[in-house]
Structures are given as structure tokens and as C-alpha cells.
Amino acid sequence: xxxxxxxxxxxxxxxxxxxxxxxxxxxxxxxxxxxxxxxxxxxxxxxxxxxxxxxxxxxxxxxxxxxxxxxxxxxxxxxxxxxxxxxxxxxxxxxxxxxxxxxxxxxxxxxxxxxxxxxxxxxxxxxxxxxxxxxxxxxxxxxxxxxxxxxxxxxxxxxxxxxxxxxxxxxxxxxxxxxxxxxxxxxxxxxxxxxxxxxxxxxxxxxxxxxxxxxxxxxxxxxxxxxxxxxxxxxxxxxxxxxxxxxxxxxxxxxxxxxxxxxxxxxxxxxxxxxxxxxxxxxxxxxxxxxxxxxxxxxxxxxxxxxxxxxxxxxxxxxxxxxxxxxxxxxxxxxxxxxxxxxxxxxxxxxxxxxxxxxxxxxxxxxxxxxxxxxxxxxxxxxxxxxxxxxxxxxxxxxxxxxxxxxxxxxxxxxxxxxxxxxxxxxxxxxxxxxxxxxxxxxxxxxxxxxxxxxxxxxxxxxxxxxxxxxxxxxxxxxxxxxxxxxxxxxxxxxxxxxxxxxxxxxxxxxxxxxxxxxxxxxxxxxxxxx
Numbered sequence: 001x002x003x004x005x006x007x008x009x010x011x012x013x014x015x016x017x018x019x020x021x022x023x024x025x026x027x028x029x030x031x032x033x034x035x036x037x038x039x040x041x042x043x044x045x046x047x048x049x050x051x052x053x054x055x056x057x058x059x060x061x062x063x064x065x066x067x068x069x070x071x072x073x074x075x076x077x078x079x080x081x082x083x084x085x086x087x088x089x090x091x092x093x094x095x096x097x098x099x100x101x102x103x104x105x106x107x108x109x110x111x112x113x114x115x116x117x118x119x120x121x122x123x124x125x126x127x128x129x130x131x132x133x134x135x136x137x138x139x140x141x142x143x144x145x146x147x148x149x150x151x152x153x154x155x156x157x158x159x160x161x162x163x164x165x166x167x168x169x170x171x172x173x174x175x176x177x178x179x180x181x182x183x184x185x186x187x188x189x190x191x192x193x194x195x196x197x198x199x200x201x202x203x204x205x206x207x208x209x210x211x212x213x214x215x216x217x218x219x220x221x222x223x224x225x226x227x228x229x230x231x232x233x234x235x236x237x238x239x240x241x242x243x244x245x246x247x248x249x250x251x252x253x254x255x256x257x258x259x260x261x262x263x264x265x266x267x268x269x270x271x272x273x274x275x276x277x278x279x280x281x282x283x284x285x286x287x288x289x290x291x292x293x294x295x296x297x298x299x300x301x302x303x304x305x306x307x308x309x310x311x312x313x314x315x316x317x318x319x320x321x322x323x324x325x326x327x328x329x330x331x332x333x334x335x336x337x338x339x340x341x342x343x344x345x346x347x348x349x350x351x352x353x354x355x356x357x358x359x360x361x362x363x364x365x366x367x368x369x370x371x372x373x374x375x376x377x378x379x380x381x382x383x384x385x386x387x388x389x390x391x392x393x394x395x396x397x398x399x400x401x402x403x404x405x406x407x408x409x410x411x412x413x414x415x416x417x418x419x420x421x422x423x424x425x426x427x428x429x430x431x432x433x434x435x436x437x438x439x440x441x442x443x444x445x446x447x448x449x450x451x452x453x454x455x456x457x458x459x460x461x462x463x464x465x466x467x468x469x470x471x472x473x474x475x476x477x478x479x480x481x482x483x484x485x486x487x488x489x490x491x492x493x494x495x496x497x498x499x500x501x502x503x504x505x506x507x508x509x510x511x512x513x514x515x516x517x518x519x520x521x522x523x524x525x526x527x528x529x530x531x
Contacts, residue, residue, distance in 0.1 A: 072177070072181055103117070117133060189233070193229075196227050380434045394429055395428055400459055411453075420458075421459070429523060432503075433504065439496075447493050451479070
């Protein structure tokens with residue numbers, strides 16, 4: 001089980017790499033794998049035919065080499081026997097003239113031409129034969145019954161007598177040896193040479209093997225002689241039919257690849273590339289372009305292109321319907337905001353009418369207090385409606401500025417010189433935050449006016465170190481700790497301020513030196529380049 005897991009992992013990795021290849025590469029790999037068995041069978045069949053021909057050629061070469069070695073051994077044995085007999089006869093005191101004459105008559109019939117020889121005494125005197133041949137004899141220190149030496153022009157045999165008093169020397173030129181060894185029935189180009197150890201005598205040069213040519217080399221020892229024959233012949237070349245058989249798998253592979261590539265490229269890859277280009281350039285709301293007409297496109301891809309075009313039409317129609325719906329919704333929202341604004345204006349007007357008709361100062365002050373709250377709500381609604389198009393929330397600077405102006409306008413007579421200082425940066429808050437902030441500002445300014453109508457008031461909004469967070473600070477000398485302030489906070493002002501702070505989900509902090517502080521979240525600043 002432990003060894004099976006790595007094998008499965010390796011197989012999965014191979015399939016994963018294969019799946020990542022393009023369609024063209026996968027097609028080449030699959031066709032190569034499919035045609036590989038056929039190619040191997042064809043190549044093996046051709047090699048077997050060539051091997052049979054090579055075996056037949058090798059057998060023919062061995063026969064020719066064996067026949068040549070026997071023929072050479074036969075001729076050399078006759079000559080060496082005659083020369084050894086002459087040398088032994090001279091050692092036993094035979095007549096030199098008659099011995100030389102008889103030996104010359106025997107060697108004159110060999111090879112259809114006289115054989116050049118010489119018989120030399122131990123002192124170097126030439127008894128018979130040519131002195132040039134006598135000079136070719138082997139040194140005395142070389143032992144053996146037959147001493148063979150190969151030179152560039154032929155073969156020299158040295159035959160010492162039984163007592164080594166006389167030495168017979170015979171020389172065979174290369175042309176004479178080639179005539180002896182040339183096979184009568186062997187017609188293929190070949191090379192023939194005689195070897196003795198490191199010495200080589202080349203006789204026939206009809207064939208010289210090239211670097212890439214196949215050839216057969218057969219070496220046959222010459223019976224009774226320290227020599228060997230070496231045949232070198234070219235192997236049977238491949239016939240055109242064999243070459244065609246061996247190259248047929250490659251031709252089939254190339255033709256199959258070409259046909260498959262043309263078919264796949266024409267039917268699949270080309271239309272898919274065009275469809276991919278259409279999808280890449282498609283924008284929602286547009287209608288996709290139809291596929292370009294081809295001679296033999298794949299029907300399935302044509303249907304896929306038509307389906308994508310149909311989907312693009314559906315999406316375009318849906319986008320158009322959404323745009324019309326959004327336009328209707330925007331008009332309805334504007335109408336609702338307009339009616340709410342009018343209703344708040346009507347409520348504010350009714351409160352003002354009742355305030356003027358109030359019979360007591362307390363009732364008039366109560367109506368004025370309610371009117372200021374309604375005005376605060378109307379200001380929030382008006383600023384929210386103004387920022388609705390950009391959807392960035394309510395501009396807190398404009399909101400507090402308009403609230404301050406309304407509060408100064410509706411202040412009672414004893415507070416007609418009310419001074420409200422504003423220090424608010426251009427920040428934005430949501431409507432759920434703007435309403436409690438507006439009411440808190442109204443309540444705190446009214447609380448300060450109630451304690452001291454002539455006191456100055458400062459309204460500030462301070463950004464915090466935390467991102468998208470700020471604090472509202474309302475400060476005034478009238479908000480310093482006093483009995484009157486404590487009495488008012490113990491009443492409705494304290495409950496209202498605490499409830500508004502809970503809506504902001506933050507505590508209302510009071511500084512005895514004369515300020516109130518509450519924190520709230522801001523609308524995040526829009527990222528540059530973001531939609």
C-alpha cells in the first residue's frame with residue numbers, strides 16, 4: 001500500500017501535465033503513440049530482411065576466404081617442400097648444380113609463372129637463385145621451420161635446413177598472390193589482405209568501407225603457415241522496397257499529423273479562436289458578433305457561437321430593462337423625497353402657526369423646541385437628497401452649517417446675539433448617523449442657549465487616528481458645570497442626549513470645563529480611480 005501511493009501520485013502528475021498541453025501538442029503525442037507499434041513492426045521486419053541478406057553474404061565470404069586460404073596453403077606447401085628438400089640435400093653434400101636445376105624446374109610450374117627463390121649458405125654465399133631474393137632472408141635469430149615476412153611489395157618465406165647450413169628463400173610478389181587468392185565466383189566489391197601479427201599486405205582494393213557503411217570482415221588462417229587472410233566486403237545494401245518499408249512509419253506519421261492538424265484547425269481550433277476573440281471583446285449590454293463563415297466549420301461550434309450570440313441578446317435586453325427600471329426607481333425616489341420635504345415643510349409651518357397662537361410663554365417655547373427638531377430633520381433630509389446622486393452620504397459640514405443658521409434664526413429674543421462658531425472639515429456620514437448627529441447638535445446648542453442665551457458656542461468635528469472615524473465636540477462657557485446645567489440634564493435633556501448617543505453606539509463624554517463629545521463612523525473616502 002505504501003508503494004502504491006507514490007505510483008498513483010506520479011501517474012496523476014503525468015496526467016495533469018498532459019492536460020495542461022495545448023490541443024496541437026496533445027494531438028501529436030496521441031498520434032505518435034498510436035502509430036508507434038506499426039512503426040516498430042515495420043522497422044523490425046526490414047531489419048530482419050537485411051539481417052538475412054547479411055548472413056547470406058557472410059556465409060559466401062567465409063566460403064571464398066576458406067577456399068582462398070586452402071589454395072594458397074596448397075601452392076605454398078609445394079614450393080616450401082621443394083626448397084626444404086633442396087636445402088637438406090645440399091647439407092648432405094649433394095651436387096649444387098643439379099640440385100639448383102631440379103629445384104628451378106619444380107618452381108617454374110608454380111602459379112603459371114616462375115617463382116623467384118634463392119638458396120644461401122650459412123656464410124652468405126648464394127648457391128642458386130637471385131642475390132636480390134637472398135637479401136630478403138630473415139635474420140638468423142628468428143626461429144621456426146617457416147619464417148614469413150610481409151613487406152609492401154610481397155611475401156617472403158625463409159626456410160632453414162635441418163642443420164641450418166643452408167637457407168632457402170622464396171619471394172611472392174603482391175600481384176602473384178592476388179592472382180592466386182582471387183575467387184572466381186565472388187562478384188561483389190571486396191578487399192583482400194594477408195596478415196601476420198602486426199604486418200599487413202593489401203592485395204585487392206576493390207572496396208573501402210565508408211564511415212557510415214555497413215561491412216563484413218572475415219579472417220581465415222592459412223593452414224600450415226603463420227599467415228591469415230582477411231576479407232572485407234560491403235554488406236548487402238537496403239533495397240528501395242526495404243527503405244520504403246522502414247520510412248513508411250515516418251511518412252504515415254507526418255501525413256497523419258498534417259491531415260489531423262488541417263482537420264482539427266479547420267473544424268475546431270479556428271472557430272474556437274474566433275469565438276474566444278468574440279468573448280474577449282464582449283462588453284455587457286452589447287450583442288456579440290456572429291462567427292465568420294467558413295468552408296467546413298464544425299456544426300457544434302457554430303451552434304455554440306449562435307448560443308453565445310443569443311445569450312448576449314438576452315443580456316442586452318436585460319441590461320436595457322434594468323436601466324429603464326433604475327430610471328423609474330430614481331424618479332420615484334426623487335418624488336418620495338420631494339413629498340417628504342414638502343410634508344416636513346407643512347409640519348414646520350403648522351408648528352410655527354401654533355407657536356404664534358400660544359397663550360403662554362411656556363407653550364410658545366415648547367412649540368419652538370419642537371419646530372427646531374423638525375427643522376433639524378428637514379435639514380438632514382435635504383442634505384441627504386442633495387448627495388443622493390453621488391451616493392457619498394451627507395456632507396456634515398453643510399449639514400451643521402445649515403443647522404446653525406436655522407438655530408440662530410429661531411433663537412428666542414434674549415438670544416438674538418447668539419454666536420455659533422463652526423470648525424467642521426468636509427467629511428461625509430450615512431443617513432443613520434446624520435440624524436442623531438443633527439439632533440445632538442440641536443439639543444446641545446439649545447441647552448447652551450437655555451443656560452446662558454448670550455454665551456458663544458463652538459461646534460467642531462475632529463478626525464481620529466482610526467480610519468473613517470470622527471468625533472463631534474460642542475463647547476461653550478454655558479456648558480460648564482453649574483446647578484442650572486445639572487437641573488436641565490437631570491430632566492429631558494439628559495434622557496434625550498443619552499438616547500441619541502446610544503443611536504451612535506458610542507458614549508457621550510462630558511467635560512466639566514464646558515464641552516460634550518461623542519464619536520461616530522464616517523463614510524470611507526472614495527478610492528481614486530474606483531467606480
